[in-house]
Amino acid sequence: MKVQCETVTDGAEPLKPWKFEISYDKLVIALGAKPTTFGIQGVEEHAIFLREVYHAQEIRRKLLLNLMLSDVPGVSEEEKSRLLHCVVVGGGPTGVEFSGELSDFIQRDVRQRYSHVKNYIHVTLIEANEILSSFDDRLRHYATKQLTKSGVRLVRGIVKDVKAQKIILNDGTEVPYGLLVWSTGVGPSPLVNSLPLAKAPGGRVGVDEWLRVPSVQDVYSIGDCSGFVESTGKPTLPALAQVAERQGKYLANLLNKIGKAGGGRANGAKEYKYEDPFVYKHLGSMATLGRYKALVDLRQSKEGKGLALAGFTSWFIWRSAYLTRVLSWRNRFYVAINWATTFVFGRDITRI
Numbered sequence: 001m002k003v004q005c006e007t008v009t010d011g012a013e014p015l016k017p018w019k020f021e022i023s024y025d026k027l028v029i030a031l032g033a034k035p036t037t038f039g040i041q042g043v044e045e046h047a048i049f050l051r052e053v054y055h056a057q058e059i060r061r062k063l064l065l066n067l068m069l070s071d072v073p074g075v076s077e078e079e080k081s082r083l084l085h086c087v088v089v090g091g092g093p094t095g096v097e098f099s100g101e102l103s104d105f106i107q108r109d110v111r112q113r114y115s116h117v118k119n120y121i122h123v124t125l126i127e128a129n130e131i132l133s134s135f136d137d138r139l140r141h142y143a144t145k146q147l148t149k150s151g152v153r154l155v156r157g158i159v160k161d162v163k164a165q166k167i168i169l170n171d172g173t174e175v176p177y178g179l180l181v182w183s184t185g186v187g188p189s190p191l192v193n194s195l196p197l198a199k200a201p202g203g204r205v206g207v208d209e210w211l212r213v214p215s216v217q218d219v220y221s222i223g224d225c226s227g228f229v230e231s232t233g234k235p236t237l238p239a240l241a242q243v244a245e246r247q248g249k250y251l252a253n254l255l256n257k258i259g260k261a262g263g264g265r266a267n268g269a270k271e272y273k274y275e276d277p278f279v280y281k282h283l284g285s286m287a288t289l290g291r292y293k294a295l296v297d298l299r300q301s302k303e304g305k306g307l308a309l310a311g312f313t314s315w316f317i318w319r320s321a322y323l324t325r326v327l328s329w330r331n332r333f334y335v336a337i338n339w340a341t342t343f344v345f346g347r348d349i350t351r352i
């Protein structure tokens with residue numbers, strides 16, 4: 001069995017695509033997901049998603065460009081306000097974290113360095129329902145209060161249309177913007193949609209309890225692009241790294257066992273007796289709000305028992321958790337120093 005591939009190159013002089021095939025014995029589909037736009041016109045053209053590294057680079061470029069444009073002599077007050085209005089659509093953890101951090105950055109750095117903008121630059125977060133709906137009421141209220149305190153304007157509304165310089169809400173309100181960041185969740189990519197395989201609710205690649213794609217030999221799927229087929233009776237798992245990572249480890253283990261049992265070749269696992277299915281245990285959710293504040297909820301569900309905190313301690317837990325997940329020990333040490341000095345002196349003195 002084969003996968004058809006084509007090279008993709010970026011840059012000033014992209015290479016001509018080169019087509020090739022890769023034969024496989026076992027195939028794992030782990031294509032991730034795409035940002036959802038709900039078919040709203042203008043989102044793809046005018047908004048920046050929060051997904052890939054180049055999105056972050058584009059956000060930085062646009063923000064700096066708008067800061068410079070707003071300083072051009074003769075720019076009207078109205079245009080200045082528009083250029084410096086940063087709008088985030090989507091109040092899930094990603095949209096909230098981004099709004100909090102952006103507002104922090106504006107309060108601490110931008111207002112100091114670009115003093116001419118301090119009365120014009122604002123962050124607005126637009127959400128159709130309530131922000132952070134996966135957290136309980138107490139944590140949500142804390143987040144709302146904290147974001148408002150740090151200067152983020154929260155607007156309850158549904159975006160109907162996106163134009164080059166303004167968005168239009170369901171009730172007809174027009175919101176002019178200079179930077180528009182779109183973070184309303186993810187859905188299956190066009191490639192996943194086009195695959196003639198069993199599908200799980202939400203259009204993901206369907207898998208059984210062992211992460212196998214039903215009725216297709218030797219094909220498995222994990223991560224954001226996969227979901228349990230209805231017949232398993234299991235719910236769709238959230239699009240989270242903690243799911244993808246554990247599915248990856250589980251599948252690596254399973255494939256090693258199959259290999260050791262002599263089933264490594266294509267069609268070789270027909271007789272293999274699959275035993276322990278994949279079981280997901282949620283480790284909890286965290287979201288940072290900026291200004292050394294965060295939410296941590298380590299319960300299995302909103303109603304369950306366990307640790308659910310908000311404030312500085314949560315921020316400390318959040319930061320420590322991420323620090324232990326990334327970087328080498330040497331770099332963790334540098335980050336810890338940077339973080340401690342930022343906290344103690346109000347700025348990163350290691351950069352002086």
Ligand SMILES: Cc1cc2nc3c(=O)[nH]c(=O)nc-3n(C[C@H](O)[C@H](O)[C@H](O)COP(=O)(O)OP(=O)(O)OC[C@H]3O[C@@H](n4cnc5c(N)ncnc54)[C@H](O)[C@@H]3O)c2cc1C
Pocket residue numbers: 030031032033050051052094189191222223224225239240241242243244
């Ligand atoms: C801003 C942001 C913040 C997040 N924060 C958290 C968090 O705090 N905690 C958490 O648990 N999760 C978080 N997530 C979610 C987490 O990143 C995803 O759940 C996780 O990355 C999913 O892993 P994956 O391997 O399924 O997909 P991905 O990590 O998306 O990897 C899929 C890969 O497949 C590649 N690909 C796609 N199509 C093709 C193709 N046709 N050919 C070849 N390659 C292809 C893509 O380029 C990509 O590299 C966050 C996500 C975002 C965007």
